[in-house]
Amino acid sequence: xxxxxxxxxxxxxxxxxxxxxxxxxxxxxxxxxxxxxxxxxxxxxxxxxxxxxxxxxxxxxxxxxxxxxxxxxxxxxxxxxxxxxxxxxxxxxxxxxxxxxxxxxxxxxxxxxxxxxxxxxxxxxxxxxxxxxxxxxxxxxxxxxxxxxxxxxxxxxxxxxxxxxxxxxxxxxxxxxxxxxxxxxxxxxxxxxxxxxxxxxxxxxxxxxxxxxxxxxxxxxxxxxxxxxxxxxxxxxxxxxxxxxxxxxxxxxxxxxxxxxxxxxxxxxxx
Numbered sequence: 080x081x082x083x084x085x086x087x088x089x090x091x092x093x094x095x096x097x098x099x100x101x102x103x104x105x106x107x108x109x110x111x112x113x114x115x116x117x118x119x120x121x122x123x124x125x126x127x128x129x130x131x132x133x134x135x136x137x138x139x140x141x142x143x144x145x146x147x148x149x150x151x152x153x154x155x156x157x158x159x160x161x162x163x164x165x166x167x168x169x170x171x172x173x174x175x176x177x178x179x180x181x182x183x184x185x186x187x188x189x190x191x192x193x194x195x196x197x198x199x200x201x202x203x204x205x206x207x208x209x210x211x212x213x214x215x216x217x218x219x220x221x222x223x224x225x226x227x228x229x230x231x232x233x234x235x236x237x238x239x240x241x242x243x244x245x246x247x248x249x250x251x252x253x254x255x256x257x258x259x260x261x262x263x264x265x266x267x268x269x270x271x272x273x274x275x276x277x278x279x280x281x282x283x284x285x286x287x288x289x290x291x292x293x294x295x296x297x298x299x300x301x302x303x304x305x306x307x308x309x310x311x312x313x314x315x316x317x318x319x320x321x322x323x324x325x326x327x328x329x330x331x332x333x334x335x336x337x338x339x340x341x342x343x344x345x346x347x348x349x350x
Contacts, residue, residue: 189212207228234246251278
């Protein structure tokens, strides 16, 4: 069991938890995730590690309440315990060559892109970050992202803060200005990551995306998180969750994420 030592409401239905997990914190690297189970009868879900503190022995998790398990998790408070926490799982993100990186986080994807920007910043990369959300009320980690970025841009769909539009608008502007960009790391909704990949492909800018696929065990046995990359079948849990965006079959991934919507609705009936 893992104790929650900090809990914070970041935005509507968006919760941040700092959890005691010394063994995971000791080995965690940006891009990795944990499998979590709230209680004995609960399902297992993957959550990307949003931060880790090796000295305190803690990891940070950010969860949006979109299904039964994340809503159950959202009801926990400081002092409560998470029954099972397995990790770190997955492969750490491998960064392409170059020292000029653009880190893009959309919606909840701001949480997993933060440790990427943080590590790059600590290693001396020139980090330009772009974060976006539907509205300003759904933005979070602004101060944290600013602290690990040479420059931070903000976009909102409704124009309530920063650029009125999409993160890709800002990325296009940076490209048009001739900014040096060696690679892009983008994390967020599939449509956003696909839009980033379509844009960077035209300019030959290497791009890495991180997937939040549905998983059962997180160790490669169930095959539920399979995805096609460069014409080959991969598994998000053991081969990812980070992949070359220009080789990823986004359309297939979108279809797979929609496969169990009816079952998800059924699970809420007896919640």
